[in-house]
Every structure is written in structure tokens, then in C-alpha cells.
Amino acid sequence: MLVRRFVRRIAQFLIVYGIGLAGLLGLKYVLALSDYVVPDISLILETAKEVIADYIPAVFSTLSVTILGQVISIILAFSVGIAGRKSSWLGSFIRVTAYNIQAYPIVALAPIIFILLGDGFISRLLIASMICYFPLLLSVLGVMAAPVRDIEHFYRATGRMTWQLEVKIRAFENLSKLTTVISGSATLAMAGTIVAEFVAANAGIGYSIRTALYQSDLAKIFVALFLIGIIISVYQGLLETVGTWIIQKTSTEASSHE
Amino acid sequence: MNKKYALFTYILLFLPYSFLCLLIVTHSAQAKEHEIRYRLKWLFNTSVAGDIYANKAGYFAAQGLQVNIKEGSPEKNAINELELGRAEFGVASADQVIRALDKGARLVVLAQIFQVNPMQWIYRDDQPEIKTLNDLQGKTIGITFGGNDETIMRTLLTKAGIKEKEVKLSGVRFDFMPFFRRQVEVWPVYRNSQGVILQDKLTKEGEAVRFFNPAEFGVNFVANSIITSEEMLKEQPQVVEKFLTALLQGWEAAMNQENETKVLAAVKALDKNTDARIMQKQLASTRGLVLAEAEAKKIGAIDMPAWQQTEAIMLQAGQIKRAVQVEKYLQVR
Numbered sequence A: 001m002l003v004r005r006f007v008r009r010i011a012q013f014l015i016v017y018g019i020g021l022a023g024l025l026g027l028k029y030v031l032a033l034s035d036y037v038v039p040d041i042s043l044i045l046e047t048a049k050e051v052i053a054d055y056i057p058a059v060f061s062t063l064s065v066t067i068l069g070q071v072i073s074i075i076l077a078f079s080v081g082i083a084g085r086k087s088s089w090l091g092s093f094i095r096v097t098a099y100n101i102q103a104y105p106i107v108a109l110a111p112i113i114f115i116l117l118g119d120g121f122i123s124r125l126l127i128a129s130m131i132c133y134f135p136l137l138l139s140v141l142g143v144m145a146a147p148v149r150d151i152e153h154f155y156r157a158t159g160r161m162t163w164q165l166e167v168k169i170r171a172f173e174n175l176s177k178l179t180t181v182i183s184g185s186a187t188l189a190m191a192g193t194i195v196a197e198f199v200a201a202n203a204g205i206g207y208s209i210r211t212a213l214y215q216s217d218l219a220k221i222f223v224a225l226f227l228i229g230i231i232i233s234v235y236q237g238l239l240e241t242v243g244t245w246i247i248q249k250t251s252t253e254a255s256s257h258e
Numbered sequence B: 001m002n003k004k005y006a007l008f009t010y011i012l013l014f015l016p017y018s019f020l021c022l023l024i025v026t027h028s029a030q031a032k033e034h035e036i037r038y039r040l041k042w043l044f045n046t047s048v049a050g051d052i053y054a055n056k057a058g059y060f061a062a063q064g065l066q067v068n069i070k071e072g073s074p075e076k077n078a079i080n081e082l083e084l085g086r087a088e089f090g091v092a093s094a095d096q097v098i099r100a101l102d103k104g105a106r107l108v109v110l111a112q113i114f115q116v117n118p119m120q121w122i123y124r125d126d127q128p129e130i131k132t133l134n135d136l137q138g139k140t141i142g143i144t145f146g147g148n149d150e151t152i153m154r155t156l157l158t159k160a161g162i163k164e165k166e167v168k169l170s171g172v173r174f175d176f177m178p179f180f181r182r183q184v185e186v187w188p189v190y191r192n193s194q195g196v197i198l199q200d201k202l203t204k205e206g207e208a209v210r211f212f213n214p215a216e217f218g219v220n221f222v223a224n225s226i227i228t229s230e231e232m233l234k235e236q237p238q239v240v241e242k243f244l245t246a247l248l249q250g251w252e253a254a255m256n257q258e259n260e261t262k263v264l265a266a267v268k269a270l271d272k273n274t275d276a277r278i279m280q281k282q283l284a285s286t287r288g289l290v291l292a293e294a295e296a297k298k299i300g301a302i303d304m305p306a307w308q309q310t311e312a313i314m315l316q317a318g319q320i321k322r323a324v325q326v327e328k329y330l331q332v333r
Helices: A002-031 A041-083 A089-103 A106-117 A121-145 A149-157 A161-171 A173-198 A203-215 A218-257 B002-029 B046-056 B078-083 B094-102 B147-161 B194-204 B229-236 B238-253 B257-270 B276-290 B302-316
Strands: B035-039 B068-069 B089-093 B105-111 B119-123 B138-144 B166-172 B189-190 B207-214 B222-229
Touching: A002 A218, A041 A089, A041 A121, A041 A173, A041 A203, A041 A218, A089 A121, A106 A121, A106 A173, A121 A161, A121 A173, A149 A161, A161 A173, A161 B166, A173 A203, A173 A218, A203 A218, B035 B238, B046 B068, B046 B238, B046 B257, B046 B276, B078 B089, B078 B094, B078 B222, B089 B094, B094 B105, B094 B222, B094 B302, B105 B238, B105 B276, B119 B147, B138 B147, B138 B189, B147 B302, B189 B194, B194 B207, B194 B222, B194 B276, B222 B229, B222 B238, B229 B238, B238 B257, B257 B276
Parallel strands: B035 B068, B035 B089, B138 B166
Antiparallel strands: B089 B222, B105 B222, B119 B189, B119 B207
């Protein structure tokens, strides 16, 4: 089941990548473009052979920052989301701040982060977390701020409602939505990490893309995009599997309690 | 039903790409009649004063040309634009040209504006002067990984027999902080743009600077050149001739000190963010790089040995797979 899920995800990515590449190659032959503008398949393969040994560790370096950044974002989003779920002044303040900060393009903030924190691991992590964090936060706020009236009313009426219970009820009722958002945020965390590496790092696949761009080497960029696509497909597949497992487990537990 | 669904999915997947291809093809063909599109390598600034002035002072118009000068960037590459039919002329660095030739691009070099490569390194006056390449030993040197300054510096180090572990190569970005904080001692700059700005800032702090010019140590890596496609040269040689004549006249006039006020005004109209005082210094610096050896050469003269050396350096560094014999693509006037 797990293997099939991964195979399906990778196959889907390969179809999309293949269509994209075919489109570009079609353009190359229609417009008689040189390999400098759009490299042909043999050049892409030759380049892949040359750079794969460097690009695989780079993409794993990016993935490691992505995972860490996503974990930090999830923890932060849930903490702030739970704190800001009340329709109090603080809750409203947190929501407005989240919306406003999200309006700033990260490429404009990245140089400032780079000046403050340098071009190392922390900058990458921070930017990855920032890109991943806000959409997560908004989803968590949406879930946590929406009462599950029927169930909550029972606990309130019987005087057994605590904030922990309130959070549990709302999370449980929206578990499917939350797991989808979390697995979807992996793409954002990856994109964030790559942007950070592109702008302010000396490592990772985003940095490799930037170097390739300086050399106008589109073949290297194709190889990098391929690896990013594969790795994110596998990672998202893994997150979806964990999400499904959590939903099944909680449903089973709930049924056994009934 | 499944087959219908699958067909629908494929159509959905292919539709955006087909639309994109159509857009690219039609966009490539779009251009105002008689308009010549000229793609620069970078943003409007004093280093392209001659290009701007050729337009502003009417040199193109005098040749019957209507030229649209467009800013460039790493993504807006003139060579790509020529091939895609989005520009007729462009500016590209020698390494870009040689890489493109290596990959089968059909282009020709019409002129070489900078006789001395502006890509140099700045360092503080209180540091020991770099008199020989061996003086680089032990220094923390900034380079843009993947950029042509990396190639130049590695060539210099190889030439001096300095191993990589004997220096510290530090990756640089748009932010000068590591240089200001002295974390990096020797910092790569374009002498006539960033070099002027950094020198000015440090002078205000009471610090003097020096520049390390690779050409003085035998590494002549060619900078920007004016390019067009082989097709353009073959099919519209008169337009090419007119364009080049006007452009070089523009550069000649722009580098003439008597026209300084008018040239600065023309640049300022397009580059509003740079301080006028800095711009004046940048123009003076540009003059030095464009007019170097002017007694022996005309503006725009192609330095054939320098191009050959640039190709040899790139071949040795593994940046190109074969010798492209760049001299075959240089239109020496």
C-alpha cells in the first residue's frame, strides 16, 4: 500500500515533468533553438551524470532543512493558532499580524535576514519556516476558531470544558483538513528553503540552481528540478501516509470508546 | 467512462503547455515594425552610458533606426533573446558568448566596449599591497561561486601555483557587510559601479582602498561585448552596420569629457536611484576602462588575444567541453 502510494506519486510527478520537458523540447525544435537556450535530452543526461554526485547531497541538505523548518512551523502555528483562537483582542491581533506579515514578499525580507544572520543554516531554516508557517497558521486559526457547537455545548453545559478539551475537539473534528494542510505545507517549506538557498546560502539545491543560473546552464537546472520533484513527491507521500494512519487510528479509538 | 476521463485529464494537462508554447511563439514574433530591440546585460546605470547616450543624443535616429534599449538581468539573457527573436542586438559577457558557442548558438561578436575588464577586487589600503600573485596567499578572498570572478580568481591562483587550501575563498552576495566587517579582505566588484560606491563609503570612514586588477597579472578575461545573431548579420548587414556605427559613435561621445553633463543627465533619467556625485565618479571610472589603450585602438575594438585567452581559461576550467575557436565569431573591424 505504502509502496504503491509512493510509486503513484512519483509516476504522477514524472508525467508532469515529462510533459513540461516535452513542451520545451518541442519549442526548441520548432524555433531551432541551440542547446544554450534549451538543452536537448542527451545534454541533460550528460549533465546529470556530471552533477548527480553533487546534487543528491545538496537536495538532501535542502530536505533536511525543509523537514526541520516544517516541524518548527507546525509547532509555532499550533501554539499561536491555539492562543489566537479566541475572538478576543489578542486573537484578533494575532490573526491581523499573521495576514500582514504574509503580505511581505519573502524575497524582500530574505536580504535583511541574510544581513542579520549571515548565509548559513539559520537563515535557510528561518526563511523555510516563514514561508511554511503563515499558511499553516491561517489554517490552524481557521480550525481552532470554529466551534464544534453540538459537542462543545455538552461539555460546557456539564461544566467539564477545559481549553485542552476544546482544542482536542476542534482538532479531532477537522483532522482530515489539518493533515492535508500539513502535508501540503511540505511543498511550501521546500519552496521556502530553496528560495533561502537561492538568496542567502552556500549550500543546498537552491544554491546549486543559482550557480547554474550564473552559468546560464539550463541542463543543470533541469537536473535539479527533477531531483526536487522526486524528493518532494516521496516526502509528501510519507506525510500523507502518516496522516492517513493518524486518522485511521483516531477513528478506531473513537469507535472502541463508543 | 474511464477512457473519457483519462482523455479529459490529458487535455487538461496539455492545455496549459500548448497555451504557453503558443504565447512564446507569438510573443517572439511581436515587435514594432522597424524597431530594433537591444537587450543589455544589466540594469540601466553608468556602465552603459554609451548605449543610453547613443539613443538619447540621436545617433541611432541619425542612422534611421528606432532602438528600444531594454534592461537585462541573469534571467533576461541577451543570447536567449536573440535566439527567441525577442531582440536583434544584445550585450553579453565573453564567458556567456563562449558558453553559448560551445552549445551551438549561432551568434557573432560585433564590438567589445570595455578594453579593461571592470571585474576587479577591492581591498583596504592598510592591508599589504598585492604586488605579485603570491601576495594572495593566506588571504580571505570573496568570489561569486559560479560567476566569472570565480573563474578569474581560480586562474590567478593556478597561475601563481597557490593551492586552494592556502587561501580562504568566501562566497559573496549583494551585501557588502563581510567586507565592511573585514571578514573578507579582498572583495570582488565591478570597478566602475560597486567599486566606486564602496570606495566612496570607505573614504567617508577615513579608509583608503586599492584595486586588484587581474589584467595587470596577465589574466585578460574579456568583459561585455555587443552581439547579434548570425542570421541578422547575414540577412540585414546594413542594419547591423548602421546600428554598430551609431552605437560606437554614442560611446565615443559619451566618453568625451566635454559631454559629461549631458551624458549624466541621460543616465540619470533612467537610473534615478544613484546619487549624482557617485554617478560622476562612475562615469570617470568607466571612461578609464573603455578608453584604455585608446591611442592604439578605437572604441569597441575587439581584443583578439584576450578573447582567445578567455576561451583557453574556460576550457582549462572545464566550463566548455571543446575549443570553440572564438576568433571565428569575432567581427574585427
